Amino acid sequence: MRALKDYSNIVVRYDLLDEKEQDTSGGEKLNDESMQQVMDCIVKGNKDGITDAINAALEGNDPLDVIDVAVDAMDEVGRLWDEGTYFLPQVINSADIMLEALDICEGEMGTARESKGVIVAHVPEGDIHDLGKNIVTALLQANGFEVIDLGVDVPSEEVVEAVKEHDPIMISGTALMTTTMSGFEKTANLLLEEGLEVPLVCGGGAVSGEYMGGIDLGIYGGDDATKAAPMARDAAAGASWKEIREKYNS
């Protein structure tokens, strides 16, 4: 098929107007080369190299210090995401590698590191789409939170029971279908009846800011999963659901 002479009145490729140079240099270099390797593996998504890098770093460093470097690496990944250099797959790949790094370090310590807080994640009753939940869970875990994953098709009563059992700082919910997201409202109402004012952060294809704004406890998680960790950090610091909503949804 022969191309037309001029497509400029048919399509404008706005994505090509302002291309960014990819800077994955990883920020300031560390003095310890083995720690720099850990940083590079996580920032650059080098899954094959992480085990050797962590083991090398552990030879001369305390596991908690190695974990600190891994956390700094995830912060760098977050910066690259914020500036538009990294896309979600790179963030998730780095999160996967971070979790592997943590596993090795915690194995060395003989104990799990203290989590920043517990979060209950779920997909509401009637909905079986779990991709969004799995992305949120991976990112929260990589950022140091413990996630109680209730799975899919979860009745509101079960969410409330999980909240009573685990005392989370936040609840995360994802829904793909409009016919199922009413579960979030039901969950919020049941929680309030029990006096449990836990921030309920929800997202997914069906969910909108307007919908979540109409539910007490409700916070809209956004178009992608990357706001989950910053919101969780605020919740861990004691922010109320109203304060988190004000900060992220205004």
Place this chain on the structure above:
Amino acid sequence: MSLSTKMAYESAEELVFGTAKNPVKYGFDLEVGGGCVYPELVPHPRPKAASSKKEIVKEYKKMITDVLDVTVGLGFPGIQIELEHVSQMTSNPDWGAEVSAQTKALLEKYYNQYGLKGAIRSTIADHREPLQEDIRNGKHMEYMLEAFDACAKNGTDGLSIESIGGKEISDHCIVREDIRGVLFGIGVLGSKDMEYIWSKIVDIANKNGVVPAGDTDCSQANVAMFMSGGYHGKSVSHVFATFARAISAARTLVAHEQGAQGPTKDCAYESPIIKAITGDPITTEGKASACAHSDLMGNLIAAVTDLWSNEAVEYQDMFAGSSVKVFAEILSYDTALMNTSIEAGQAKILRDLMVHSDLYRDPQAFILAPHNAYEIGSAIVENSSSYYERARAAALKAGELMAADDNLRLSQAENDMLKTTMEELESFPEKEEDFIDECVDHYKEIITDFKPENYGL
């Protein structure tokens, strides 16, 4: 299994909207692919209406009546209704059956009174959970098959599903842009699951004298497409989603090799490739499915369609009346224009205009243009030794096509994705058994609940 070894058409130039080599005639005189395009309206009940059988049946009656009224009121010759099951309609097969029976009664009334041509597609929901159950013999499979049978016995003319085999792998791999996992999840596992379930669906259809219509890779390739988003998207690369789409054609084709006749499901964006290979009529959705989601090929995807769909619209009030009425009108005017061009002998000109609208809008649109869809279809039939080999061939051809056309502009990141993905594809084993061995070992370690036995492995 019997894999396709030839194309239904001599060349891409033969492909056009409204005409298929193997038209399907059913319902009340509706012939899909027999020389004109019909609209397919997909109404979606409101959340509260799904609370009971009585409520959902009532909701559908209102929706279908609105659709048929406007179709007659504005003078359109025919319409297909898709009853896309919300979960309750499948898990309670009598709900889906009653909605189907009621819809058939309404279509019959309008056919008898006005001669309005019509048919019904029922799309059964796939709730199987591959990480938790035996998806071939578990309870979800059981009531899926029951729902197919119940709908077929109660007025449905064509049976469809959006099947999910392999999704547990492809979901994990799409968000990580892992092409090996996508090839495994869609091209191998998806195909094997399609072979299994479609043999059963075709049996049910044949026993009940209805048409086994077709499937879609919505649960996999459309996940990649939706996550890639528009030009603002930062979730998945558009080039990566394009590779997933090419692979999906090799998978969706399996339904037809098992006996499906078309029309394919509306959200099977890979359908132009399916039509080129099989000659079966296809359903597509584009600009008129903006009520459900966006895509970057709103005009192009109509170029070779036989049924033109709105995907799904929830029953709401709009200024002009109900949403289903509004979208039935939009779809019908679109098909009226296509049919006018057919009648005027100008169909191929309109087809080419549709193609040019979106050919260079995005690589996902680019590979579904008829001439490129035909090339990918040819690669599939020329590599017919196994599901894996033909799916890999489809991906490699898509990559070659993207690289060869300078008018298809890509960002540096997308160009890098194209290059690295092609290198990876070329490095994979030649033989399916070697690829499968490698993937089963690898993905069982990462996705610990993965059950290869669900796919006969």
